[in-house]
Amino acid sequence: MGFVANTLRLNAEAQTAPLLSVDDLTVSFPTKGGGHNAVVTGLSYQIAQSETLGVVGESGCGKTMTSLSLMGLVPGRGRVTGRIGFEGRDLLQQSEKQWRDLRGREVAMIFQEPMTAMNPVMSVGQQIAEVLKVHEGLGQRDSLDRAIDLLKAVGIPSPAQRARDFPHQLSGGMRQRAMIAMALACRPKLLVADEPTTALDVTIQAQILDLIIELQEETGMAVQFITHNLAVVSELAHKILVMYAGRGVEYATSEQLFDQPLHPYTQGLIQTLPDPDRKVDRLHVIHGSLRVQPAQGCRFASRCPLASDECRAAEPILREVAPGHFVACVKVN
Numbered sequence: 342m343g344f345v346a347n348t349l350r351l352n353a354e355a356q357t358a359p360l361l362s363v364d365d366l367t368v369s370f371p372t373k374g375g376g377h378n379a380v381v382t383g384l385s386y387q388i389a390q391s392e393t394l395g396v397v398g399e400s401g402c403g404k405t406m407t408s409l410s411l412m413g414l415v416p417g418r419g420r421v422t423g424r425i426g427f428e429g430r431d432l433l434q435q436s437e438k439q440w441r442d443l444r445g446r447e448v449a450m451i452f453q454e455p456m457t458a459m460n461p462v463m464s465v466g467q468q469i470a471e472v473l474k475v476h477e478g479l480g481q482r483d484s485l486d487r488a489i490d491l492l493k494a495v496g497i498p499s500p501a502q503r504a505r506d507f508p509h510q511l512s513g514g515m516r517q518r519a520m521i522a523m524a525l526a527c528r529p530k531l532l533v534a535d536e537p538t539t540a541l542d543v544t545i546q547a548q549i550l551d552l553i554i555e556l557q558e559e560t561g562m563a564v565q566f567i568t569h570n571l572a573v574v575s576e577l578a579h580k581i582l583v584m585y586a587g588r589g590v591e592y593a594t595s596e597q598l599f600d601q602p603l604h605p606y607t608q609g610l611i612q613t614l615p616d617p618d619r620k621v622d623r624l625h626v627i628h629g630s631l632r633v634q635p636a637q638g639c640r641f642a643s644r645c646p647l648a649s650d651e652c653r654a655a656e657p658i659l660r661e662v663a664p665g666h667f668v669a670c671v672k673v674n
């Protein structure tokens with residue numbers, strides 16, 4: 342192939358290849374009996390540049406472990422297998438040094454608990470300024486000015502004063518916002534946001550979601566946004582992955598998922614959303630618990646209104662039932 346054709350092919354691939362491609366991701370922890378307990382099983386999804394993927398599911402379904410895998414931060418003796426393709430390389434094959442270079446610079450994560458990410462003995466402004474010095478090559482004065490701008494952008498009042506505070510001097514909500522400012526400061530290619538706004542009041546929540554969208558438009562950042570609240574991702578996500586007990590059970594564009602939810606669990610989640618047009622006496626509840634799982638077959642079967650013997654026979658796999666719309670349920674044709 343000639344040089345021009347080759348270059349065109351490579352450019353076309355660069356435009357179409359997703360930034361992140363997770364294939365068959367499994368995270369497991371050793372059990373007392375000497376075996377392994379998988380908390381995430383065979384998960385596959387992709388995120389393109391400028392795209393937001395919402396990862397939704399109830400507490401304990403494996404959302405955080407999925408995100409920590411992308412940062413190389415799965416705790417303890419957790420074992421991660423599969424492939425995490427990022428710009429064409431497999432992150433699971435990286436050395437610890439390569440992980441350290443990647444974190445913060447190319448992939449940044451905002452956690453539910455901000456103290457995880459902050460240095461307790463450095464002022465908040467200085468911490469953000471350090472990021473800007475390293476990533477943008479700014480000097481001391483400029484980096485501090487930009488840090489103050491970022492604190493203002495995440496809704497922190499008197500940002501110049503707050504910049505001089507240490508993390509423990511800020512309230513929980515302020516700390517959360519300061520951590521978000523720090524993650525966004527380095528303009529990561531991929532932002533992993535784990536329930537970042539849950540503890541904040543609705544006005545600040547909306548402000549932070551707007552800030553993420555703004556930065557995404559400006560820099561082409563990809564976002565993986567984890568939440569148990571489908572309403573939050575409906576505003577923000579282009580695609581949604583619904584997880585149940587460590588597995589992906591439905592994966593589709595936001596429109597597909599809200600217009601035609603196929604998995605009974607997704608349908609249940611959507612019914613739990615308050616709808617001003619739907620007059621109901623009380624909100625829908627998905628009865629049962631994630632912790633109660635059948636020994637084999639579909640993990641949702643014990644809570645599913647449609648479950649029959651065929652559901653309990655074998656675990657359904659995620660399959661494409663319409664272009665770009667995947668579901669793991671034998672009841673869906």
Ligand SMILES: Nc1ncnc2c1ncn2[C@@H]1O[C@H](COP(=O)(O)OP(=O)(O)OP(=O)(O)O)[C@@H](O)[C@H]1O
Binds near residue numbers: 400405407416
């Ligand atoms: N260090 C660990 N060792 C063993 N199991 C763990 C460890 N950390 C988490 N788990 C288990 O992994 C499973 C998935 O947890 P994870 O935190 O990913 O869920 P989640 O969907 O993010 O929940 P939440 O919304 O409550 O954060 C849970 O069953 C949890 O008990």
